[in-house]
Amino acid sequence: MNNRQSLFDKLWEQHIVVPETPESPAVLYIDLHLVHEVTSPQAFTVLAERGVKVRRPDLTIATLDHSTPTLPANENGELPYATPAAKEQVETLIENCAHHNIRLLGLGDPDRGIVHVIGPELGLTQPGKTVVCGDSHTSTHGAFGALAFGIGTTEVGHVLASQCVLQRKPxxxxxxxxxxxxxxxxxxxxxxxxxxxxxxxxxxxxxxxxxxxxxxxxxxxxxxxxxxxxxxxxxxxxxxxxxxxxxEWVAGREYAPKxxxxxxxxxxxxxxxxxxxxxxxxxxxxxxxAIAPMVTFGVSPDAAAPVDSEMPAAQSNVEQHAAEYMKFDPQQPFSANAVDRVFIGSCTNSRLSDLRSAAAIMRGRKVKDGVVALVVPGSESIKREAEAENLHTVFIEAGAEWREPGCSMCIAMNGDQGLPGELVVSTSNRNFIGRQGKGVRTVLASPATAAASAIEGRIADPRKYLEAGNDV
Amino acid sequence: MMFEPFQRLTSRTIVLSQENIDTDQIIPARFLTTTSKEGLGQSVFFDWRYNTEGRLRNDSPLDGFAPSEFEILVAGPNFGCGSSREHAPWALSDFGFRAVVSSDIADIFKSNALKNGLLPVEVDKKTHQQLMKTPGAEVTIDLESQTVRIGHDWQTVFEVEAFARRCLLDGVDPLGHLIKQLPTIEAYERRRDEL
Incomplete structure (x- = not known):
């Protein structure tokens, strides 16, 4: 071992089971495998076809977040699933977890939530660990000094069967x-x-x-x-x-060492x-x-600029196409664009501090008439903490909807979505065409910018709401 | 488990020249509630191919031909960026594609495609430009020699991860390789437990 190693080098080296060679990638050990309903069913099917068991159910934990409704159950206890397929997908994970003895933070569990919110919350995510999930935002867990990365469903199967992945060092x-x-x-x-x-x-x-x-x-x-x-x-x-x-953050959590x-x-x-x-x-x-509050103005997350600036002129066909989709006029300030919907949530920005930051701006103010604002906490635990602080009251009194935890409008596969042509200011991570519903135009922003935009009904700079006690 | 080996493919190309074609374009999230890999081909690039009433528009380069004659997709740079959904290569394969060629293909997509018999081929910018401006060109991709040939007078080489290449050439899936490592994996676990 040399003394010129990066954090990444150290994490990588500690998890090598079989070193990389020109012919084959390294076999890398996985300390924590997070599973959700969307990217796992086909992996469990492969295990069943091969007669293979989940090797380390104790290092595997599952939750339901992507396909689950954020509206509560009706009086008969039925959840308003977007489609029968969504319900079937949820039931499939419940069956797979029961069959393989995997702990599932399922519907009704006080610890359920977005997979990248609950891992850290429960103390499962720790420094030095390798963490994978069939989800590209698994990099979230890297915040703890963990080696965390998204994998595909075939690799989910690999980890379930062997607790390892084949990976070349980037x-x-x-x-x-x-x-x-x-x-x-x-x-x-x-x-x-x-x-x-x-x-x-x-x-x-x-x-x-x-x-x-x-x-x-x-x-x-x-x-x-x-x-x-x-x-x-x-x-x-x-x-x-x-x-x-x-x-300090990890200490005292359920799965943290004591x-x-x-x-x-x-x-x-x-x-x-x-x-x-x-x-x-x-x-x-x-x-x-030198950074100002940022908003995206195109259909890729790199098309971002300060909220108080104006739509840049397109420099290429790609930018032209993006500007046409977004219907943002060149040289117009971003604040000239009227907003139809606001989404505060997702594995990017659904944690308590995000909700506090949005609430600080919404407190005592009203969501602009005609704007639909959705606030979706990242987990049941965050929901409880927010309610204990009465943040939900702030949102509801402002005219926003306070929902059940889940991925919601970030991926828009549970029925929470915008309508064609609508402009959504969203605290999520992707502004791809149609990501939040067919024809929906997405502007990515911070919770404070999203909240300010909900109040003004147009893309808005949160800095004008800064005042004593408003910690955004 | 065995798959159909991928050795050499000669086919015509379909060109989608946009940059940053993300996995939400390839297969919109609302089609991800499936619990199987089958049948996703009909939803591939759904929002590019169907109008809001769900009718096929027939104005996309992906429609109006026999898919079996066009097994190579040529796409703009940073193809397959975005989510880790393996539904993207499943959908492209199910539609009939066996290779995707671009100047730059996103990491997770590339890794997923290789595990599903869909060969991601990253070529130099000049070759990419040539392919982009000649939709329908006859192209031969030879995985053994790692070459791409356009017509009779254009040939270039491409890189592909050695292990994935071996698996594709032999038609085997990598899970078998991992399962063979189980004794080494168990030894690693014991070593760690002793620390």
């Missing part, structure tokens, strides 16, 4: 963010600014470490938002070195940070103090 990139984020600027804005800087494929083939003073001062929620969006720059892996902020075991674990976690002279294949510097 190149490494360090994004160093220095400078203080200005008031009203959130981790989401930092993420969008980075993606705008490096491009939607700028991180392709790389594992990204986010470093620098700005990242060190981010809360765990902020770090999760940042790592969550790594894949929108094309990188499967995003990570932050664990530090006191991380240890007592002496925790002390020992923290000692192990402390040495994970990149060595001073660690080598990276690529290094990028970001001046975080």
């Amino acid at each position: 190149k490494s990139m360090r994004i160093v963010c220095d400078g203080e984020l200005q008031p009203g600027v959130a981790a989401k804005d930092l993420a969008l600014a980075i993606i705008a800087e490096i491009g939607a494929d700028g991180g392709q083939g790389f594992a990204i470490e986010f470093a620098g003073e700005t990242v060190r001062t981010l809360s765990m929620e902020g770090r999760m938002t940042l790592c969550n969006m790594s894949i929108e720059a094309g990188a499967r892996f995003g990570m932050v070195a664990p530090d006191e902020t991380t240890f 007592g002496e075991a925790l002390e020992k674990a923290i000692n192990d976690w402390k040495v994970l940070a990149s060595d001073e002279d660690a080598d990276f294949d690529k290094e990028i510097k970001i001046d975080a103090s």
Whole structure:
């Protein structure tokens, strides 16, 4: 072992079961496998066809989030599924988990929630672990100094059967963010600014470490938002070195080590940070103090600009096509665009601090007439915490809908979606054409920007709502 | 488990020249509630091919021909970006494609495609441009020699991960390889438990 290893090098090396050769990828051990209903059924089918059992149900945990309704059950206890297929998919995971002895945080479970919210919440996600899930936003867990990445369904089957994946080591990139984020600027804005800087494929083939003073001062929620969006720059892996902020967050959670075991674990976690002279294949510097609240104006997450700027003129056919889809007039300020819907939620921005930030702006104000605003907490636990603080009352009194936890309008496969042509300001992660419903135009933004836009009925700068006590 | 081996493919191309074609375009999320891999081909690029009433528009390069004659999809850069849904390669395969050629293919899509007999081929920019401007061209992709030939006078090589290439050439799936490693995996677990 040399002393010029990066966080990523260390995490990788500790999980090699069989080293990589020119002929074959490394066999990499997986410490935590998170499973949800959409990307797992076909993997369980392959296991059944081969007569293979789930090798480590104790390292596997499942939840229901993508296809589940966010409206409550009717008086007969029936949930309003979008389609019979959605219900069948949920029932399939329930059966598969029962059959293979996998803990399922199912409907009615007080710990159910979006897969990338509950892993950290339960203390399952820990520094030094490898975490996979059949979901590209698995990079979220990298916020803890874990090696976390999204896999396909075939690989879900591989992990269920062997607790390993076949993976070649990607190149490494360090994004160093220095400078203080200005008031009203959130981790989401930092993420969008980075993606705008490096491009939607700028991180392709790389594992990204986010470093620098700005990242060190981010809360765990902020770090999760940042790592969550790594894949929108094309990188499967995003990570932050664990530090006191991380240890404090993990300690005391259900699956976290306790007592002496925790002390020992923290000692192990402390040495994970990149060595001073660690080598990276690529290094990028970001001046975080210059970042404004960001909004996207196209159909790829890298088309992002400050909320108080104007629609740039298209420089290529691709940009022209995107501008036509978005119906944003060139040289018009973004604030000229009327909003039909606002979505506050998703694995990017559905945590308590996100809800607090949105509530700080909505408190005592009303959602603009004609705008539908949906607030969807990331988990049952967040829902309880938010309700204990009366945040739900703030949203409901403002005229927003307070829903049950789930992925909801981020992927729009549970029936929560916009109508063709509508403009949605969304705290989720993807503004692809039709992502939030056929023909829907998506603007990605922070919870504060989304809340301000709901109030004004047009794309709005949250900074004008900054006042004493309004911590966005 | 055995699959149909992929050795050499000669077919005509369909070109979708847009940049950043994401997996939501390839297969919209509302089709992901399936619990099987079958039949996703009819929903491939659904919102590009059908109008709001669900009728086939027939104005997409993907329609109005016999899919069996066009097994190669040529696409703009950063093809397959976005989600990890394996439904994207399942849908493309089920539609009839056996290879996707671009200058730049997203990581997770590439990894998923290789496991489903759909060969992702990343070619140099010049070859890519040539392919983009000649829809319907006859192209031969030879996985053994890792070459792409356009017509008679254009040939180039491409990179493909060695293990995935072997699996495709032999028609075997990698799960067998992992299961063979079980004793080593168990030894790794024991070593870790002792720490």
